Amino acid sequence: MSNLLEIENLTYRKNLKVILKDINLNLKHGKIVALLGENGAGKTTLMRIIAGINKNFRGMVAIDGVQSVADRKRVISFSDSLSGFKESTKVAKIINFYEYLYDDFDKNKFKQLQKFMRLNENLRLSEMSKGMREKLIIALTFSRQAELYLLDEPFSGIDAMARKKIISSIILWKADEATILISDHFVNEIASMLDEVVVVKDKTIYCHKSTEEIRENNQSIEEFYENIYGEGDE
Amino acid sequence: MFGRLFATLFTRKIKKANYVLLVQLIAAIAITVLSFTTSGHVYFGRQDLGVFPSFFMFVLFFSFIAALALYCITCNENEAINVNQSLRLLPISDSKYYLDNIFTSIATLAYFACIEAIGIGISFLLAFQFDGTFHSEVMTSYEKSSFVFNVEDFIVVIQSLILLVLFCLLFYLMLSFLNFSSQAIISFLPGSIKNKSLLGFIRVFLVFILIWALVKGIQALTPIFDAPFAVFFQSTSSNDLLEPISIFICFDLLFIAINLFLFNQYIEPKEKK
Amino acid sequence: MEFKDNIPIYLQIKQYLYRQIVTGELKPGQKIPSVRELAVQLTVNVNTVQRALQQMNVEGILYTKRGEGNFVTEDTDLLEKTKQELIDDELNKFVQSMNDLGVSNDQIHDILSAYLK
Known part of the structure; x- marks a missing residue:
């Protein structure tokens, strides 16, 4: 099977500082992959580059072999923090925005997700808790029939119940061919559903491994991840 | 996609234009009412104006301020939209996105000018219809100017x-x-x-x-x-x-x-x- | 269901299903839950469940009816063999940990009889 996402020799600098260096990454169709790394390791930057909104990088980023920003955005569903909307915006309005502007937005799928997450569309953004907002973001992100879903820290600062809901919805609603990249700085909560892990360390991809392979070596994913970051401290 | 983003940005900016128009209308009405309740009349130059003509003058006067205000607002909107993540994620090329953004502002100005023209026209007609002095004044200056359309x-x-x-x-x-x-x-x-x-x-x-x-x-x-x-x-x-x-x-x-x-x-x- | 973190999950899913079959929670000839249902129930990846079910199909403990899903085998010999394997597994583990505690194989026999009385 050909690669869904290909990144070659990607380097990104900002303010004279190297943020990402010599990134090479290939992801196949139909996988759930974690993007792990400390806070500030460059996970969000990498996702934003893939999604086509971070500029001025060197190297190649392609989805299904296509590099153009507009074409990439068409098949990528990025978990937008909804920062572009005013806090007084009603959820129903954001749904309309998605429905009108994304061709692949599936209203029925959203209705199902909305029911599953118990989202009230009459609420305003400012009236939502962190967990509820994150659920809304996930529901919107998944309602697009994309090929690659980029979930940027969907579990940060939310309670266990919301987390469970989000994890179940990922498993339930992921299309077979679609690939999901989830960034997080903890892994044990999501380890059981992962196909692969990608660890960002020292501004580059430190390793990219299949989770079952790690377990075959009698290591838990968490141990594996902690060992990588432990090395530097010694 | 170009068209749909255009429509989205246009509605967003038109909302601001409508706010400006509303404020202008309220300001014109308020200042007319205020000047007639406090001093009983409005002086414009050396002329003592009636209610409708002074309303017309204020509408005309505020339209310049409103246009300036709207222009500043759209400038600010343009730059805010350029860095809006929720919008930038939409599947459209950056070039089309930027053009959409700038041209919706121009369209908003055109919309504003049309409404403004209608508003000024209506307030002029009101004054022309209901104020005898204003009516005759306009007629004489019209005859004097020997206006011919060419x-x-x-x-x-x-x-x-x-x-x-x-x-x-x-x-x-x-x-x-x-x-x-x-x-x-x-x-x-x-x-x-x-x-x-x-x-x-x-x-x-x-x-x-x-x-x-x-x-x-x-x-x-x-x-x-x-x-x-x-x-x-x-x-x-x-x-x-x-x-x-x-x-x-x-x-x-x-x-x-x-x-x-x-x-x-x-x-x-x-x-x- | 909680998984051990350092053992491949597809193996643990197999163990889980073997146990359900042997204890009779899944009866011979009965349809097992769909791949996605199992995935959600166990909060694992669909690919992982598929891998486990594929292997069980090869082993013969499950069989696939086209478009209907996976069913538990009605082959009683095979079921008996699976049960025996589970028992052997558990015994192995038990003996191993007894040995680790310094109990010799001879002593295990006595300790066990005493315990069961």
């Missing part, structure tokens, strides 16, 4: 309108240019500068340098522009607005090209969690 005047009016649109466009583009280029330069400065006010100062400083460079550049360019066009305009010397129009078109196109390059290459949406 095509040449009409063409000049159209040309001035085009010039106005081109000027508004150029100003939007210049603002984006200053914003983009200073942003791009700042992204190459050391990241150790965390102080917000220092960054702001650097930015203002950069903007001044850029303006200076722009002025120098335009000064250098004008003789080049003048020479070929002068020959071209000699034949149609009656329409002397054509020359500024073509110069404005050239500058508009130039800045569109520069801005598109900068926008594609450097301008990232804001990151907020």
Whole structure:
């Protein structure tokens, strides 16, 4: 099977500082992959580059072999923090925005997700808790029939119940061919559903491994991840 | 996609235009009512005006302020939309996105001008219909002016309108240019500068340098522009607005090209969690 | 269901299903839950469940009816063999940990009889 996402020799600098260096990454169709790394390791930057909104990088980023920003955005569903909307915006309005502007937005799928997450569309953004907002973001992100879903820290600062809901919805609603990249700085909560892990360390991809392979070596994913970051401290 | 984004941005900006119109209307009504309840009449020049004519004057007066206010608001909107992550994620190329953004602002100004014209027309008609002095005053000055409609005047009016649109466009583009280029330069400065006010100062400083460079550049360019066009305009010397129009078109196109390059290459949406 | 983190999950899913079959929670000839249902129930990846079910199909403990899903085998010999394997597994583990505690194989016999009385 050909690669869904290909990144070659990607380097990104900002303010004279190297943020990402010599990134090479290939992801196949139909996988759930974690993007792990400390806070500030460059996970969000990498996702934003893939999604086509971070500029001025060197190297190649392609989805299904296509590099153009507009074409990439068409098949990528990025978990937008909804920062572009005013806090007084009603959820129903954001749904309309998605429905009108994304061709692949599936209203029925959203209705199902909305029911599953118990989202009230009459609420305003400012009236939502962190967990509820994150659920809304996930529901919107998944309602697009994309090929690659980029979930940027969907579990940060939310309670266990919301987390469970989000994890179940990922498993339930992921299309077979679609690939999901989830960034997080903890892994044990999501380890059981992962196909692969990608660890960002020292501004580059430190390793990219299949989770079952790690377990075959009698290591838990968490141990594996902690060992990588432990090395530097010694 | 271009059309749908256009519609989305247009509705968003029209909302602001409607706010401005509403405020203008309320202000005109309020100040008319206020001046009649406190002093009983309004002086304009040496003339004592009735209720409707003074309302008309205020509408006319506020329309300039409102236009200026709306222009500032749309300038701000343009730059805010350029770095709006929720919108930038939409499946459209950066170039089309930027053009959509700028042209919706022009469309919003056109919409505003239409409503403004209708409003001024209505308030004029009200005064004309219900105020005898105003009515006769208008009639006499109309007769005195011996107004005749001719095509040449009409063409000049159209040309001035085009010039106005081109000027508004150029100003939007210049603002984006200053914003983009200073942003791009700042992204190459050391990241150790965390102080917000220092960054702001650097930015203002950069903007001044850029303006200076722009002025120098335009000064250098004008003789080049003048020479070929002068020959071209000699034949149609009656329409002397054509020359500024073509110069404005050239500058508009130039800045569109520069801005598109900068926008594609450097301008990232804001990151907020 | 909680998984051990350092053992491949597809193996643990197999163990889980073997146990359900042997204890009779899934009866011979009965349809097992769909891949996605199992995935959600166990909060694992669909690919992982598929891998486990594929292997069980090869082993013969499950069989696939086209378009209907996976069913538990009605082959009683095979079921008996699976049960025996589970028992052996558990015994192995038990003996191993007894040995680790310093109990010799001879002593295990006595301790166990005493315990069961």
